[in-house]
Amino acid sequence: MLTINVAVLLAAVAFFRLRRRTEARSRFDEKMTVVIALALGILLAPTPAGWGILRFGQVASGATQAGR
Incomplete structure (x- = not known):
């Protein structure tokens, strides 16, 4: 039986959508990419x-604040 992880599938779709040239994107394409990225984050x-x-983001944020 083949199972597909939805997060992995969305990550692959987002990766290939973001590889396209920005000049070739329509507003719909940009909105769809944002929706895919939000769904992947959720x-x-x-x-x-x-x-x-x-945790990595919190450590990086703490390191930048400590450097001030």
Whole structure:
């Protein structure tokens, strides 16, 4: 049985959409890319990968504030 992780599928779709040239995109394409990115974020947020990204962002933010 073949199973497809929706987050992996959305990440692949977002990757290939973002590789396209910006001059060739319509407003609909831009909006669709934003929707895909938001859906991917919602799917990744409760996972261990999502928590790791959040922790990395907090560490980076703390490091930049400590440097001030």
